[in-house]
Amino acid sequence: MILPRRLRLAIFLLTRSFASMLGIVLVTVILGLALLGPVIVPYPDHVAGGIDLANKLQSPSAAHWFGTDEVGHDILTRVIIGARLSLLVGIGITLAAAAIGVPLGILAGLVGGPVREAIMRLTDLFLSVPGLVLAIALVAALGPGIVNAMIALILVWWPGYVRLADSKALSIRAEPYIEAARVAGAPTFRILWRHVLPNSLSPLIVKMSMDVGQAILAVASLGFLGLGAKPPTPEWGAMISIARGYLPEWWWYAVYPGAFIYAAVLGFNLLGDGLRDILDPRSHRG
């Protein structure tokens, strides 16, 4: 079968780079674990509830590859189920933030004038407060919990998309093909939807890929601080938060969730880098 040139080139660019391949492998593994989680975990009833104090704080073994926690739950099981939650939350935050930020940014860049001024100043207002601090304050106001943590992080995240989409739209607005569309009589909305948005997508997709990793990290941070998912929900950050009390003797309790956070963030960042290589028009001549 002959693949289209674009696809062959994309595969070539990805496979050429070890880092991109590593990113793809990590993301695929985590996605796979998240999708298959409930089917493949060795102790499905350990996900929530079900205390097995006889087996508490067992070191890694054939029965419990990652050991067990302070109530005897299998850590492997909880880490895999945690991947579902983290991915869902990471992707959800990113998509929601992009859904708010991108239209605003493109509108700002394309229309300009007072509209842009208003949107950008509002964005500045949000960007001038450190993200996690703002999220902590929001969660404190809304009350802890995974949903509130997501809402807080979405509110922190969207301004980044406004900035990126605005700068992209500003540069695309100057392209002659936008003027050509105006000359053809295209209304602003059509120009925005048909020309500006599709041509701005590449850097946005790259940013979104990297942001999924960052959002996973942020949710884990909130969980660690006790502001996100509450135990016994198998959330990586919340797990580490409890595991901290068992360090260094019962090291596996903290190390395995930590390693998964690390792998997820690294995977999405490397994937983002790889996507940048593919989507950058300058690499098309390759």
Add this chain to the structure above:
Amino acid sequence: MTALLEIEEYRLAFDSFDGSAAVLDGIDLTIEAGSTLGIVGESGCGKSVLARSLLGLNPSPPARVASGQIRFEGRDLLTLRPAAMRALRGRRIAMIFQDPASYLNPVLSIATQMEDAIRGQDAAAGGAVRARRAARAHAHSLLGSVGLPDPARLLASYPHQLSGGMRQRVLIAMALAGDPTLLVADEPTTALDVTVQAQVLALIAELVRDRGLTLMLISHDLGVIAAACARIVVMYAGTVVEDAPTRALLEHPLHPYAQGLIAAVPDLDRPEITPRGIPGSIPSLLSPPSGCRFHPRCDRATARCAAEKPLLRELLPGRRVACHHATP
């Protein structure tokens, strides 16, 4: 006259994802010391790549020398070590480019950039590097020699304060810093307005005359080449198709492509003659046409043209042409 530069059977390929493009396909040409040679051709004919080859400026990869020699003053430039090439750049061979704005650093003053160039040439020469003050004095005189008024004020300014023509003059002055023998000018006036173009061409002609420079001028504009060069090489799709004295080429081109190129230029003084385009477009060098690379667009092409690559042969004294059907 002795040959300053001899290019023999030079083949250069650009390797890419889509395959290997034969960008230069057996270039043969010689430049006599003190002569002026123009290389004309359309986009993708390889004229700029050829010029950059002289200074080792084609990044490798993707560029790959497949065969050939470029002998400058008897030494093969293609086998020169990087250090030896650096010593040659600017001191023996200098180059000026199409877009003067992008060859000056916007955050440094003209004085700083010229001093750096002059001191860099001193270092490359292996002798003593002169002090900034002495370098500035030299920069002052160089700017004067390229016809720039008030060099002192100019030295204190930044590139954005200069017009396009002034920037190109500054770059020419910098190119002269190493007192080169060969000046390679790659589309030096293409980004300039027509009145300024005429001034820069006049300056180049004056420098060639007064300093005894050898000039290799690359342009897509036959008019520019004709104004500055005694001899013209016409390139097409990585090959030299014709090599002739300027007047002879313009009045009586022998290669069908050279004929087509001249017929395509609208003549301001003879508007009654409608310019004629050459049908088709420039071929992809990833899969160039067999035989003569021009044959798919040539109205005289025969089966032989598709099968056999025509050699560049001396058809008349001092005139070479690569066409099976060319007659004197």
Add this chain to the structure above:
Amino acid sequence: MTALLQATGLAKTYATRRTAFRAASSVAAVAGVDLLLPEGGALGLVGESGCGKSTLARLLLRLVPVSDGRISFEGRDITDLAESALRPLRRRMQLIHQNPSAALDPRLTVAASVAEPLRIHGLDLSRLPELLAEVGLPAEMLHRHPHELSGGQKQRVCIARALALEPRLLVLDEPTSALDVSVQAQVLELLAGLRARRGLSYLFISHNLAVVRQVCDRVAVMYLGRIVEEGASAEVLGAPLHPYTRALLASVPRLGAGGVVARGEPPNPAAPPPGCPFHPRCPMAEERCRAGTAPLLREVARGRRVACHLVGGHLVG
């Protein structure tokens, strides 16, 4: 002949905002231009970079806001029309850009690009192959993307897109400067054929005087936002009157002998010289050229206008 497009005292001033480091100032990109393009005519607009010829074209198409003056198209004043009222008129006034690679959305196929104006105006899409044929492209090109086409082919696609709306006016902004000379001649042939067949009017912007002489029956020479000479192209380019037109013509490299060299460079539009804007470069400048206001564009002979103190009506009789 009726006027298809007419400009009176048209001006565009760009104001630079006051910042902490710089006082507010203004740049007159176009400074009071009177222009008339008759139905079926081809008017060339020539001049060096920064002379305001591209800005003037965009003003005439109402793509940039007008600072002063009036524009009328098909006898109707369009200066103050809202964008929505302008939209139906846009069908009859189209623009061709200099760089066809940038004028086509890289993500759209040829078919999608050419169909876009038809879709916007709710017209029949079945004419696509016919439009492509009219600009000399085979129908199989419809499914290609811009990066698969040569420069000449891309410019033909842009021309097809402009023709889709059956325009009466085509504004061509350096339509062949990004093309190779052998391809330029092909495109010029195409444009000449289209004009004859469809009765189009051209406003043809170019820095290439030889091309303008081929294409246009009238030519206006611009310098620093003003028209300095205007007339039949054979007369203006064959026997120029304004010193700037002469300098421009003399600078063109000829295949024959070398030209004369004009001195100086175009001045900065933000700080134009007093008096005649060309006087610092003019070999004939006198005292009266150096002070006061710029000389007005006056009719010095039938159909010939020149803005120069030194060119009197008596010179051409």
